[in-house]
Amino acid sequence: MTAQPIHSHESDRVPRNAEGIAAALDGARRMDFYRELLAASPEEAASVLRRWWCEAMLDTDPAGDRLTAAALDGTLPTTTVADLVARRRAAGLPVE
Structure with missing residues (x-):
């Protein structure tokens, strides 16, 4: 017997990396993302990616x-x- 999830898991519309995030954002927001990511210290980069990934997911939400x-x-x-x-x-x- 195999366990099946109760709720089906939809894969992320936006890959969780800089390339995927940038592709999901429009021109002006894409530049803001790159500007913030390039200005971030190595310790801050993960936080910047996480925040912008959330923004990109909201931007691409069909609803x-x-x-x-x-x-x-x-x-x-x-x-x-x-x-x-x-x-x-x-x-x-x-x-x-």
Whole structure:
């Protein structure tokens, strides 16, 4: 018997590297990304990549326009940090 995930895992739309992130960003934002990455110290580079990867994932989200409209309209569902932490603990996921 093999274990199957409850939720199917969609591979990342944006590869988690500088090339993938840059390809997902438009021209002006791509230049901002490169400028920030090149100015970062080696210790800061991972943080810059992580932040811009999140930006690129949001930019390429097929539901992005709907989510933006819901946020602007005040109809986007929200939750508390405490609820998120409780859900992660219940799922056996790390909470840092």
